[in-house]
Amino acid sequence: MNVMLKIQNASVYFAARGGGTVKALDHVNLEIHTGEIVVALGASGCGKSTLLNAIAGFLPISAGAITLDGQRIERPGADRGVVFQKDTLLPWKSVLDNVALGLDFAGLSHAVARENAAGLLKLVGLEDFAHSAPYELSGGMRQRVGIARALATNPAILLMDEPFGALDSFTREQMQELLISVWSKTGKTIFLITHSIDEALSLGTHVVVMSPRPGRIIARYDIGFVRHFLKCGDWGTIKASTEFIRLRETIRGLIHQSDPQSEIRSAVHV
Amino acid sequence: MSDIILAEFKSGTAAEDTPRIVAMHNADIGNGKTKLISLATILILLAVWWLVTSLKLVTPLFLPTPAEVVTQLVAIIEDGYANATLWQHVSASLLRISVSAALALALGIPVGLAMGLNRWAKGIFDPPIEFYWPLPPLAYLPLMIIWLGIGETSKIALLTLAMFAPICLSAQAGVRGVPLERVNAALSLGANQWQVFGAIMLPSALPEILTGLRIAVGVGWGTLVAAELIASTRGIGFMIMSASHFLATDVVFVGIAIIATFAFAFSYVLRWLEIVLVPWKGKH
Numbered sequence: 001m002n003v004m005l006k007i008q009n010a011s012v013y014f015a016a017r018g019g020g021t022v023k024a025l026d027h028v029n030l031e032i033h034t035g036e037i038v039v040a041l042g043a044s045g046c047g048k049s050t051l052l053n054a055i056a057g058f059l060p061i062s063a064g065a066i067t068l069d070g071q072r073i074e075r076p077g078a079d080r081g082v083v084f085q086k087d088t089l090l091p092w093k094s095v096l097d098n099v100a101l102g103l104d105f106a107g108l109s110h111a112v113a114r115e116n117a118a119g120l121l122k123l124v125g126l127e128d129f130a131h132s133a134p135y136e137l138s139g140g141m142r143q144r145v146g147i148a149r150a151l152a153t154n155p156a157i158l159l160m161d162e163p164f165g166a167l168d169s170f171t172r173e174q175m176q177e178l179l180i181s182v183w184s185k186t187g188k189t190i191f192l193i194t195h196s197i198d199e200a201l202s203l204g205t206h207v208v209v210m211s212p213r214p215g216r217i218i219a220r221y222d223i224g225f226v227r228h229f230l231k232c233g234d235w236g237t238i239k240a241s242t243e244f245i246r247l248r249e250t251i252r253g254l255i256h257q258s259d260p261q262s263e264i265r266s267a268v269h270v
Numbered sequence: 271m272s273d274i275i276l277a278e279f280k281s282g283t284a285a286e287d288t289p290r291i292v293a294m295h296n297a298d299i300g301n302g303k304t305k306l307i308s309l310a311t312i313l314i315l316l317a318v319w320w321l322v323t324s325l326k327l328v329t330p331l332f333l334p335t336p337a338e339v340v341t342q343l344v345a346i347i348e349d350g351y352a353n354a355t356l357w358q359h360v361s362a363s364l365l366r367i368s369v370s371a372a373l374a375l376a377l378g379i380p381v382g383l384a385m386g387l388n389r390w391a392k393g394i395f396d397p398p399i400e401f402y403w404p405l406p407p408l409a410y411l412p413l414m415i416i417w418l419g420i421g422e423t424s425k426i427a428l429l430t431l432a433m434f435a436p437i438c439l440s441a442q443a444g445v446r447g448v449p450l451e452r453v454n455a456a457l458s459l460g461a462n463q464w465q466v467f468g469a470i471m472l473p474s475a476l477p478e479i480l481t482g483l484r485i486a487v488g489v490g491w492g493t494l495v496a497a498e499l500i501a502s503t504r505g506i507g508f509m510i511m512s513a514s515h516f517l518a519t520d521v522v523f524v525g526i527a528i529i530a531t532f533a534f535a536f537s538y539v540l541r542w543l544e545i546v547l548v549p550w551k552g553k554h
Contacts, residue, residue, distance in 0.1 A: 058454050078460030088455035091550030092473050101469070102459035135550055153460055 004189055005032040005055065005157060010064035012050050012215075023214030024050040027064070030208060030217065032157070037183060037190040037226065039204035040217075041197060043255055047215020048193040052161050055191065056082050068156060078102055081150030085162040087142040089134040095145050096121065096130040102153035120148040123182060140171040144178065151188065160192040164199070173235075176202055184230055197251050201225055201244060202235070209251055211258030219254055221247065334520040339527070342520040351521065352512055354504050360528065362504035366422070366497065367490050370429035374486055378434045379479060382441025387471070395438075403435035407493045411500070420501040432493040433486035440482025444475025477548045484540045491533045 012025040025047045032038045040048040053059040055066060057076040066073045068080065076082075089098045096117050097104075103113035121127050124144040134142055143163055150158055163179075164172045176199060183190060194200055200207045203226055209219040225238055238244055296302075316336065322328060323335040330338065346356050384391035402410070407428055418424035448471055456470045498507030506525050513521035544551065 056454070056458055058457075076454065076457035078458070080458060082455065082458040084451050084455060086451060088449070088451045090452070090470070090473070092476075092548070101456070105456070105459055105461045105465050105469075133550065149459070159458075 002034060003031045004034050004069060005030075005191070006065075006067045007031070007051075007055070008065045008067075010051070010054060010061050010066055012047070012054060012059065013062045025054070025061070026214035026216050028215070028217055032189060032191060034189055035187050036205045037192065037203055038206045038208065039200040040191070040193040040208050040210055041195070041200040041251070041255075042210035043195060043212060045212040045215075046210040047212065048210050049161060050215060051210075052159055052191065052193050055157075056080055056159050078106065078153040079156045081153060081155035081158045083143070083146045083150050083158065083160040083163045085165050087134070087139075087146050089142060089145055089149070091134055093134075094131050095126065095134060095137070098134060098145055099148045099152055101149060106153065117148070117152060120151055121145075123151075123185065124148045124178060138171075140167055140175055143167065143175060147179070147182065151182070151186065155188075157189045157191060160190065162194055163192065165194070165196075172199070179203065180226055180229065183226075197248050197255075198239070200251075201248060202229070202239075207251075209254055211255070218258055219251070221251075223247070331517060331519055334523060338520045339523045342518075343524045343527070346521070346524060351509055352503070359504055359506050359509050360532075362502075362508075363494055363498070363506045363529075364532070366425055366429060366505070367487070367494060370426050370433055370490060371483070371487060373426070373430045374433035374437050375483065377430075378437030378482070378486075379441050382438040382479075382482075383445055383471070383475065385438070386442040386445030386475075387467075392442075399435060399438060402431065403439075407432045408496050411496055415500055424500055425497040425502075428497045429490055429493055433490045436485040436489060437479065437482045440478045440485070441475055444478030445471050447478065448474040477544070477551045480540065480544050480548060484537065484544075487536050487540065488533070491529060491536075494529070 007028055007030040010025055010028045011023065013021045014024050016022045028047075028051060030038070030051075040051060042048050050059065054061050055068075055073065057073050057080065060074075073080075089095075090101070093101070096114060099117035099120055100113040103116055104110075108116075118127065118130060121130055124147055126141060126144055126148070129137060129141065134145065137145065146163070147158075160179075164175045167175060179190075180203065182188070192203060194203075201223065204221075204223060205226060207221045207223060208217045209221075210216065211218045225244060228238055229235060232238070319333070320336050323330070323333055334342075350356060351359065381391070381395055385395050386392075410431075411428060414424040414428050418427055452470055452474065453466055456466050461469065494505070495507035495510060498505040499511055502508035506528050510522050510525035510529075513519075513525065
């Protein structure tokens with residue numbers, strides 16, 4: 001498989017409040033191949049958002065290199081679709097016009113852009129809400145519009161910044177299944193960040209575990225739960241399986257160990 | 271597991287016959303209807319006015335009776351005031367306010383947007399605006415007369431200056447309040463700088479600009495009387511000032527009522543504009 005996104009020794013340093021520097025990302029190496037779902041998992045402050053912002057081109061990196069199809073990433077572009085945690089839909093545009101936004105920017109004709117957008121709304125199951133205003137939709141539906149909008153420009157990779165973090169757990173599970181169905185239909189390469197171990201294991205074909213201060217990748221797992229789900233369609237058996245539970249506990253242990261605050265936690269559980 | 275799940279209940283409760291509907295208390299007045307209360311207040315105020323004047327508790331010089339004001343209004347409608355019809359007075363004032371509002375919008379929006387987006391624009395325009403805008407228009411009115419004469423120019427200039435600042439400041443606040451994610455989202459959808467400005471910045475700032483316009487129109491009416499002090503022969507403000515010289519309190523009341531009516535109508539139209547142009551306001 002060809003390497004699509006290549007991150008080599010990427011580091012990001014911020015100015016700390018009291019002077020000095022914070023190493024938000026420290027020599028991160030990662031390769032993402034076409035068709036993979038790579039999930040970056042970690043507690044807050046581990047640099048996963050920084051990594052996503054750097055790939056999106058919102059944030060320059062202090063050292064190292066990030067390349068997409070051999071091209072160095074320097075600024076945001078339509079080749080990387082972004083889905084944000086807080087939806088960023090434009091409240092003055094209808095759902096359909098929001099999805100068509102990237103196509104309008106690209107200069108497509110109004111009719112062609114709307115036709116493509118309508119197809120994407122169908123993909124995320126919102127064809128009946130094309131003419132609704134974003135604020136008339138629920139949080140989960142708005143995120144579906146966000147996914148459709150990010151897919152509209154046919155990006156090489158979809159970047160998802162804790163896309164379901166603000167949703168309740170039931171909606172969250174529905175959204176995870178929707179994302180898996182979108183992935184299986186489009187074969188889109190996805191980079192997603194989350195702080196939920198369960199979500200990482202459910203969605204990822206690959207999971208990278210990150211640790212804070214400095215932000216580093218401390219483990220990588222190539223897993224098959226999502227492909228297994230596409231075959232059997234039943235999360236119950238998968239999540240109750242020994243492999244799933246064992247891996248979840250291994251990762252939980254890893255994250256707790258790497259967290260400087262874990263000492264406090266062990267002091268509580270005497 | 272028995273020491274973890276100690277007991278398990280399944281639902282099956284009986285429905286209540288007459289459900290008592292409850293709601294959380296509001297911290298403020300909430301959605302309570304106020305129109306009837308306001309109407310009652312107006313009626314009581316009118317009644318008090320009528321009572322106080324008909325019992326002759328104050329001299330008509332200070333407070334004319336409602337009947338006198340209505341009679342005077344009819345007289346002014348029929349015969350005009352100070353060699354001009356009422357319509358000529360009203361249209362003179364409306365023209366000044368409208369032209370000034372148009373000028374203030376045409377100047378205030380671009381300058382405000384530029385100040386919110388560009389370091390140089392902010393650096394250049396901030397000192398003069400911050401200097402002049404807290405000043406009461408009456409304070410720089412003499413300068414307007416000395417520089418621009420006693421014609422329409424000085425009146426329009428005074429009103430435009432008074433209305434420019436709120437529009438400019440709100441346009442600036444509007445673009446500075448645009449969430450970064452919204453801009454980043456547009457950039458990652460392939461937008462160029464101009465598309466970000468036209469498709470994101472301008473519409474995002476629109477609710478603030480409309481609020482600024484509402485404040486500006488309020489300030490405009492407040493400044494109108496001052497502007498029409500400058501050697502005017504027409505205008506509602508002129509009518510009020512001229513009547514006060516002759517202690518014609520009833521004419522003053524008529525003028526005030528006319529200004530209040532138009533100010534209310536303007537404010538109503540602007541609120542309606544807000545509903546039509548920015549239906550999403552407060553919902554996102």
